[in-house]
Amino acid sequence: MIKKLPEINVLNDNNKNLKKLLLGRLRQLGDFSFTDDSWYCRKRHKDSLTKGSYTLTFYQVPDLYKVWVKYYALLCESSVSRTNKKCLNIAKLLKFIHAHYPGLSIDKINKQHVNAFEYELKLSDRSNNNKQFIYSSIQDFFSQLSNFSEMPNTIPTRNINPFRQESKKHDDKMIPENVVRKWDRAFKDESLNIPLEFRTLYWLLRSFPNRITEILSMERDCLKSFYSEYVIRIPTFKQNGGYDRGESKLIPVIYSGHGKYVIDLIKRLQLQTEQLATFPSSPEVNKEYLFVVQYWIFFNNSGDIGIRFDRRYKGKVTNWTGVKINRLLKQIAEILNILDDNNELIIPTTHQFRHNAVTDRQYVVGYTTEQIRRLTGHKNEAMTKYYTHQLIKQHKEIHLNISGLRSPKNSPCEFRGKILNLDNRTIQQLSKNPKRYLTWEANGKKGVGICSDISGCNPKGTPVHFECYACDWFVPKLEYYDDYKREYDYWQEIVERTSKDPQRVAHFENAVRNLSYLERIIAICENGIEQFKEAKLNHLEIKKHTKLYEWE
CATH class of the missing domain: 1.10.443 (hpI Integrase; Chain A)
Structure with missing residues (x-):
């Protein structure tokens, strides 16, 4: 004789597992029990809102349906405050059913019962937006709990919310x-x-x-x-x-x-x-x-x-x-x-x-x-590259305005011992021994710039060489024009890498600052190149010293 195997109720097993998972969320929210009718979600309370904004209440729900509203609250992904409003909306339907169809179990609720509530809701003096929110809460309630075998076989609400939301006048916001x-x-x-x-x-x-x-x-x-x-x-x-x-x-x-x-x-x-x-x-x-x-x-x-x-x-x-x-x-x-x-x-x-x-x-x-x-x-993220470009441009202007630096056209530069845009006394002083006034090393080369006033400053350079870049006494050397551009490209890459990361805002701001000063120095060099051309210096002499430069 073949022994009959016991039946396996897959639905009941799924229900138990789902309920167990939901009950496990309780300790992630606060220190309360599932049977309590007031849940203060202490662990979600991280801002200045009142305790009531983080409390779920179930007093309005008839006892026959209370457990299901609690399960819904644990499933709901909205904020605590909005979840509580949804639960209160759901309670309105369940109170209506309890009053007109006493003892009706939740699995017996059908479209007829919901339609009757919808008709009463239409006759009420609530705003259309409020009616729409109530009905959408009820739709979400039956949809979220549809995996439970104790719920109705078919969702009893309409697929489309019968209460159209009124459009808001955006002008009123301003x-x-x-x-x-x-x-x-x-x-x-x-x-x-x-x-x-x-x-x-x-x-x-x-x-x-x-x-x-x-x-x-x-x-x-x-x-x-x-x-x-x-x-x-x-x-x-x-x-x-x-x-x-x-x-x-x-x-x-x-x-x-x-x-x-x-x-x-x-x-x-x-x-x-x-x-x-x-x-x-x-x-x-x-x-x-x-x-x-x-x-x-x-x-x-x-x-x-x-x-x-x-x-x-x-x-x-x-x-x-x-x-x-x-x-x-x-x-x-x-x-x-x-x-x-x-x-x-x-x-x-x-x-x-x-x-x-x-x-x-x-x-x-x-x-x-x-x-x-x-x-x-x-x-x-639409148009992010365009906006980032605008952001960088704006910050460059801010940095340069704060520094109060001279415009590139009026700023000094040096090429092979000839200095432009400086007073004669300073030019004579620098001409005596320009190596004394070289700033720092970069890219393996010495003297990437000249300090035209070393009083109170270190003529051999500074550990933060952008202090010199941000100084009006700094004189760029045209033979290092390509080095300035390479340094500019380096900081440009850092800007692009950090611009979208709010955790690296300090790096981003510092890179934009460096870009702004380098952009000014490059402009000084380009202005100096133009001045050398206009001065009609010996073309062959310039070419002998600067044959790698595009500006030649």
């Missing part, structure tokens, strides 16, 4: 130019009673297109300096879900003009925050953030800006949220009474400032479109 200029003047006016932390926040919003959550999550130690520039480190969190921790955006800022103004604000705020960090606070307050503030609001003090501290939290500090910032913007907008061309009061939001910063580059300290694209965190 603050009118004349309005934002008035705001800028107010926040540059040190006589106005605007606290340091709010003034700094405003200019970070205006100068760089970052989200308010990113700015409020900046750490106190967010500045790094190199040469005459700084790097501001700002964390970036993908708003529609994805990152468990923030990636750092490294934003280079020239310490000049408006860039210097923003850097100095941050430095002052760092000192203030260091003092406020000693104040008492709740355990949720992160005192490593740059924005550690007291509890205050704006009020209209007889037409002037007034500050009122909350007596309930006297002597205590907190971290700001985006909601709080928008309230403060509303308060100060009403006090300043800044009107548009139609005499209407404009109350801007932090997100509007982000959009303005993307398109309005007056305060982006010389940055070009490519740099703007990096600062926004967008991943589109």
Whole structure:
């Protein structure tokens, strides 16, 4: 007699494995149990948002269906906040079914039940966009859980969302130019009673297109300096879900003009925050953030800006949220009474400032479109080479303007003992013994340039020879024209290699700096070559010494 083998239920095995994998995600999120109706995802909480923004709640879901909404939450790839909104939307359908079809198990839910809910949703006074979001959440719920055998055999929702999303008016995102200029003047006016932390926040919003959550999550130690520039480190969190921790955006800022103004604000705020960090606070307050503030609001003090501290939290500090910032913007907008061309009061939001910063580059300290694209965190690589070229060109201009160097046409150069564009006294001095004034060695050759004023400097060269390249006393030697060009190509290759890597922004900036000075030196040489030609020196004599040069 053949013994009957036991049946193997593949579906049940798959269900068990999938549930086991999902339950394993719990410890990646926080310290809670699957049976809890409130999940605080502590391990995803890496920014300045409140605890509630990282909490999933299931109180609204009928008990009969609660376990499935929890499994869906573990499957969902959205941010914690958006996942919670989706779960609340799904709860609306399940509450409707529980009220009209009591005891109906989840596998029995069909198109008829969902259509009935859809009809009620159509009759409601919700916005069309809200209806669209509710229905898309329900679609996602049944789609994500379709691999479970306990779910309906066919997905009970429509393939196409019946609620068409209303198009957004992009013009509404922008603050009118004349309005934002008035705001800028107010926040540059040190006589106005605007606290340091709010003034700094405003200019970070205006100068760089970052989200308010990113700015409020900046750490106190967010500045790094190199040469005459700084790097501001700002964390970036993908708003529609994805990152468990923030990636750092490294934003280079020239310490000049408006860039210097923003850097100095941050430095002052760092000192203030260091003092406020000693104040008492709740355990949720992160005192490593740059924005550690007291509890205050704006009020209209007889037409002037007034500050009122909350007596309930006297002597205590907190971290700001985006909601709080928008309230403060509303308060100060009403006090300043800044009107548009139609005499209407404009109350801007932090997100509007982000959009303005993307398109309005007056305060982006010389940055070009490519740099703007990096600062926004967008991943589109279209036209990257063109934008990188524009970025390099802009930075070259910034470096040379800061140095205040003479134009190449008015700068000195030397060829076979003859020096152009220097005063006679210095020419006579150098002519006596030019070897004394040679700078450093490069490419195995001595004296790649001449120092026309060695007082207080090392005539044998400097360990960082770009200090000489950046000096007006440096005199290029035309016989080393090809060496300058080879050095230029070397730094050009470094620029191309580092331009797309935000972790190597310091290398990129340094390479652009070197390129800018080499480009100037090459221009000096080419101008000198032209001057030699115009002077109609003995052609054969020049050719004897420079037969390898193209300019001959």
